[in-house]
Amino acid sequence: MAPFILPVGSAATTVRVQPVVLFNVCDAYVRRNEGQERVIGTLLGVISDGVIDVRNCYAVPHDESSERVAVDITHHQLLAGLQAKVNPKEVVVGWYSTGDGVSGSDALIQDFYSRECQNPVHVTIDTTLQNQSLAIKAYISRALLLAEKQLATEFVQVDCEVKTADLGSLGVDLMEKEISEKVQHDADSLETCISQLSLCLEQASEYVDKVVEGKQKPDQAIGRSLAEAVSQVPFISKTDLEQLTNDSAQDVLLIMYLSNLVRTQLALADRLGTAALPLL
Amino acid sequence: MAQGGPPLNFASITGNKAQDQPLRSVQLDGHVVLKIVKHCRESYPTLVTGQLLGLDIGQTLEVTDCYAFPRTDEQDDGAMDASSYQVDMMRCLREVNIDNNTVGWYQSTKMGVYQAEELITTYLSYQESIKRCICIVYDPVGMGSGRLPLRAVTLKEAFAEAAKKEGVLSLTFEKLRAKGVSRKDIFEEIPITLHNSPLAAAMATALEPEMTAAQSDTERLSLSVAPKLESNLSLLNACLDDVFLEQQTVSQYARALAWQQQQQAQWLQRRRQENAGRRANGEEPLPEEDPNQFKPIKEPPAIDGFLVFNQLNQVCNQLNGITAQGLQKVALLQGFQRL
Numbered sequence: 164m165a166p167f168i169l170p171v172g173s174a175a176t177t178v179r180v181q182p183v184v185l186f187n188v189c190d191a192y193v194r195r196n197e198g199q200e201r202v203i204g205t206l207l208g209v210i211s212d213g214v215i216d217v218r219n220c221y222a223v224p225h226d227e228s229s230e231r232v233a234v235d236i237t238h239h240q241l242l243a244g245l246q247a248k249v250n251p252k253e254v255v256v257g258w259y260s261t262g263d264g265v266s267g268s269d270a271l272i273q274d275f276y277s278r279e280c281q282n283p284v285h286v287t288i289d290t291t292l293q294n295q296s297l298a299i300k301a302y303i304s305r306a307l308l309l310a311e312k313q314l315a316t317e318f319v320q321v322d323c324e325v326k327t328a329d330l331g332s333l334g335v336d337l338m339e340k341e342i343s344e345k346v347q348h349d350a351d352s353l354e355t356c357i358s359q360l361s362l363c364l365e366q367a368s369e370y371v372d373k374v375v376e377g378k379q380k381p382d383q384a385i386g387r388s389l390a391e392a393v394s395q396v397p398f399i400s401k402t403d404l405e406q407l408t409n410d411s412a413q414d415v416l417l418i419m420y421l422s423n424l425v426r427t428q429l430a431l432a433d434r435l436g437t438a439a440l441p442l443l
Numbered sequence: 444m445a446q447g448g449p450p451l452n453f454a455s456i457t458g459n460k461a462q463d464q465p466l467r468s469v470q471l472d473g474h475v476v477l478k479i480v481k482h483c484r485e486s487y488p489t490l491v492t493g494q495l496l497g498l499d500i501g502q503t504l505e506v507t508d509c510y511a512f513p514r515t516d517e518q519d520d521g522a523m524d525a526s527s528y529q530v531d532m533m534r535c536l537r538e539v540n541i542d543n544n545t546v547g548w549y550q551s552t553k554m555g556v557y558q559a560e561e562l563i564t565t566y567l568s569y570q571e572s573i574k575r576c577i578c579i580v581y582d583p584v585g586m587g588s589g590r591l592p593l594r595a596v597t598l599k600e601a602f603a604e605a606a607k608k609e610g611v612l613s614l615t616f617e618k619l620r621a622k623g624v625s626r627k628d629i630f631e632e633i634p635i636t637l638h639n640s641p642l643a644a645a646m647a648t649a650l651e652p653e654m655t656a657a658q659s660d661t662e663r664l665s666l667s668v669a670p671k672l673e674s675n676l677s678l679l680n681a682c683l684d685d686v687f688l689e690q691q692t693v694s695q696y697a698r699a700l701a702w703q704q705q706q707q708a709q710w711l712q713r714r715r716q717e718n719a720g721r722r723a724n725g726e727e728p729l730p731e732e733d734p735n736q737f738k739p740i741k742e743p744p745a746i747d748g749f750l751v752f753n754q755l756n757q758v759c760n761q762l763n764g765i766t767a768q769g770l771q772k773v774a775l776l777q778g779f780q781r782l
Contacts, residue, residue: 183481186474189643190508194540218481222539235538242535245528248513250485290642357775404780408773411669415769418672422762425679429756 178301191222257284467502483551549579
């Protein structure tokens, strides 16, 4: 019997996806043609140390029926070239498709992409919202060999991680609503910040009270992190703190005075029309 | 204007009436913001630009997509590449059903400085092909005050008309005053709203990071105002230097003009004396005007002064904002201490 070889996959690859990519995919899905069930497209990114960092993507028109699959290759190559001009570091690393799971025709598409890059990664984003969740999965392909003849290609799932740091700095609450006003006054935002902080502190103190009274089982990890947080508050004597705050307040006031002075000067120049007059 | 009657169909709103209504707000899609942020942050500290695509409906300008412009190296023939890039990009985007109407451009800036002549010239060149366009200005460093440093800027109509007729550089104070355009009427900032498709909103909720405080919150609460103040103060210094240079140019022009007039008066006097002498001798008097002798001196463009003053004003406003915040935080800290 000829040996049935299952090749060992390359060193465990993980895939990291930036949120821009996911939102682009959502947008492409919303704009798909009528009658199209899913959208496919190319993923661009950077490969380093076995981690594939997916940073950008674009949709590629394709035609799918039960018998054949056609992908618009010229479109894909054209856009790849254009994107390379903008950011030469990002290369084709794989492709994405919307929809749950992997289907038969995907093998052909994966084959096509393996001509574009080594070891393409296939990411599926479930926009049909089956199982009440938006599942994001990544696969790499492995060839199944039987005595040197390729039988089939198998899709092996790998870890997929979505980096949410960017999203956090943008403000998740802004992205969650469908329409939102964006400009927030500084004073209001400071207020919401402080109220959130006080909420956190209240929760923490409630928890500690409950544990002390014995109503809740103490969790060592939480206790340790609370102790750490409290110990990080620097202990400054009252007079020192007052002096520090007064100094910084004075600096700030000085600069405020200066900027108001400049603004008044500008306003006067406007009124008197001296901006146009020469210095004599 | 379709105000009195019933027609509320799409055609009547987006028809010829579009340009009569003033632009009230700019609506950005969430993923457009993410793309702009990504592009500007990766290329920092180089300043980059890109194109905005979308729809112009009534009082709102909707931006539904964007793409970046490639960096132009000195070696390529820049103009050819840029236009063929645009054409290819538009064609590809149309195939995937993305609205390929240009509605403006975006650019990244340093410290929020955007009042430059290039903005005006770019705006005017865009206005030749599209009726309304905006420029989105993004500051990759951000002012650290927790707000998203994104602005939508457009030129005010009166100024745009004046600039188109005369050419930006030849605008002088008198012409601008005649149109009623003052320093404040050049740029206009339009409020931005964000819009997300329901799917994107669902995605954002699914991805919601477990941390209860966003990064912007911790930035907002930090007590250190000094570094921001320092950078803003150096910007203020630079602006004041610019103002000083402007004033010098204006005084130079005034002095040159005065000197030229003096020369003309002297020459005229000499001519008159000569003519008196000639008349005494019975000869033909020489003409009193010599148009070729004194060339008119070019007046420095008013636009430079305006822009510099606007910039200075903006920097002062920024400084005020930061200092006010700093004071608030100090006051809060004192309150905490008393507890």
